[in-house]
Amino acid sequence: MVGFISFVTLAIALAAPVTAFPAHVSLAGLSREELxxxxxxxxxxxxxxxxxxxxxxxxxxxxNDAEHPFMDPKDTDIRGPCPALNTLANHGYINRNGIDTPSNIVRAAMEGFNMHNNLAKFTCYSAFVVNGNMVTDLLSIGEKSAKTGPDPPQPAIVGGLNTHNVFEGDSSMTRADFYDNGDVESFNETLFQGFIEYSYRFGGGRYNLTAAGEYRLKRTLDGIQNNPTFTIASPRLFSAYSESVNPINLWVDGRQDDGQLRLDHARSFFEAARFPDDFHRPARPMTADNEEVVLAAHPIEPGGNINGVNTYTVDPNSPRLPDKCSIYEHHVNYTLRTLYPNPTGNLLDAIRANVHYFYTSVQERGCTEIYPYGRVEDGENNAYYASPDFPEVDLPDYGTFPYPPVDLPEYCDTPAPAAVEAAPETAAEAAPEALAT
Incomplete structure (x- = not known):
């Protein structure tokens, strides 16, 4: 994980402002941490x-209904590098100020985008345990904020989703690399034009898995050739490929249900962070398993530049994309332990609980639960979370349309320039040997 340790050790905790003590809370019997x-x-x-x-x-x-109208964020509201979370905030599925709990964010991702429960938990808790405040149970979807509560001891950062190389990372489709100017949250029109170009060249004017495979390779090569600190090792490896397929899985209208993302809808999400008018969420809970289709188009080994541009080197210690159990284990035993080497008291309890919630996202895959700080003291009951009796989910049959396909109106994105026609069929020939499996 190139540059990660140095970034963490240089991070400076921001002191949270002290506010008046709530009158309804008694001081009696509180521990030092609780006080x-x-x-x-x-x-x-x-x-x-x-x-x-x-x-x-x-x-x-x-x-995109009357209960969730779009509202432009206020100047004091926080937005970040994830267009999907920005959209959920702009429509009030999560707190419009950009600060919310991981459990509410999981619920919002399911309600707004029909994200599969396990994927919502995996994505949210993998980010939360490194970027959120586990004691107050609050996460900023963008910049670091005192609104998430007092900081735990360094080297923990509680930096929000803007924090580079713990969840946010290089080679985003529509956001610049941190190396370029430090702005990882602003929409980048130049990159989006590349997204449009590849959607026309490889997707017939729609963004689909074929276009995703080619554009993922292009953005990786862009990083290798232009960013001396470029890395796409774990945990960024997972979020990079999720970013490639989630627009296909989550942003295609459920009545359309064909894996072909309209480019006007893509712009609405990426740039405006807004549900298109009359948008219906996908027809079934969506996983990100088709990220392996994107990887298979141009297999990439995790790694990064180690000595300037074009020095891409495979990281043998980083888990590979298809192995979610290893990604979970590496994230908990390496990334988390680096940020929280010796937690105690309430912080330790909160970490144990959240690490377990993270585990429930991979439990059905047969992964072994990891206890990075030991099991709870009684040694008997480590079940912070027992699944309740959930009702059966009402799903349409896979591979069928719950409604007839809708007639799609014309949209305004212009075709890629004529120069595209003379470009190589793919960018694969420019890939360094170190990328290939």
Missing amino acids: DMAMSGFGPYSTPPPPPGPLEFGGTKLV
């Missing part, structure tokens, strides 16, 4: 609640 938390306006500590289970109804429905 610190209460005096900061966040109340006494309690073990964070578990994530929600699957939706009761898992089919398509209108999500």
Whole structure:
């Protein structure tokens, strides 16, 4: 993980402002940690609640509805590098100020985008345990914020999703690399034009898995050739490929249901962070398993530039993309342990709970649960989270349309320039040998 350790050790914790102590909370019997938390306006500590289970109804429905109108964010609201989370905030599925709990974010990802419960938990908790405040149970979807509560001891950063190389990372489709100017959250029109170009060249004017495979390779090569600090090792490896397929899985209208993303809809999400008018979420809970289709188009070994541009070197210690169990284990045993080497008290309890919630996202894959800080003291009951009796999810049959395909109106993105026709069929010939498996 190139540059990760040096970044963490140089991170400076920001002191949270002290607010008036809530009158309804008693000081009696509070531990030192609980008193610190209460005096900061966040109340006494309690073990964070578990994530929600699957939706009761898992089919398509209108999500750009009267209960979730689009509103431009206020100047004080936080937005970040993830267009999907920005969209959920702009429509009120999560707190419009950009600060929310991981369990609410999981619920919103399922409600707004019909993201599969396990994928929502995997994505959210992998980010939360490194970027969020586990004691207050709050996460910023963008920049670091005192609104998430007092910082734990360094080298923990609680930096929000803008933090480079722990979840956000290089080779985004529509956001610049951190190396370029440090701005990882602003929409980049130049990169989006590349997205459009590849969608025309390889997707017939739509963004699909074929276009995704080629554009993922292009953005990786862009990083290798232009960014001396470029890395696409774990944990960025997972989020990079999720970013490639999630627009196909989550942003295609559920009544269309064909894996072909309209470019006007892509712009609406990427640039405006807004559901298109009359947008219906996907027809069934969506996983990101088709990221392996994108990887197979141009297999890439995880790694990064180690000595300037064009020095891409495979990282033998980074888990490979298809192995979600190893990604979970590496994230917990390496990334998390680097940030939290010796947690105690309430922080330790919160970490144990959240690491377990993260594990539930890969439990069905047969992964072994990891206890990076040991099992709980009694040695008997480590079940922070027992799944309730969820109702059966009402799903349409796979491979069928819940409604007839809709007639798609014309949209305004112009075709790629004529120069594209003379470009190589793919960028694969320019790939360094180190990329290939």
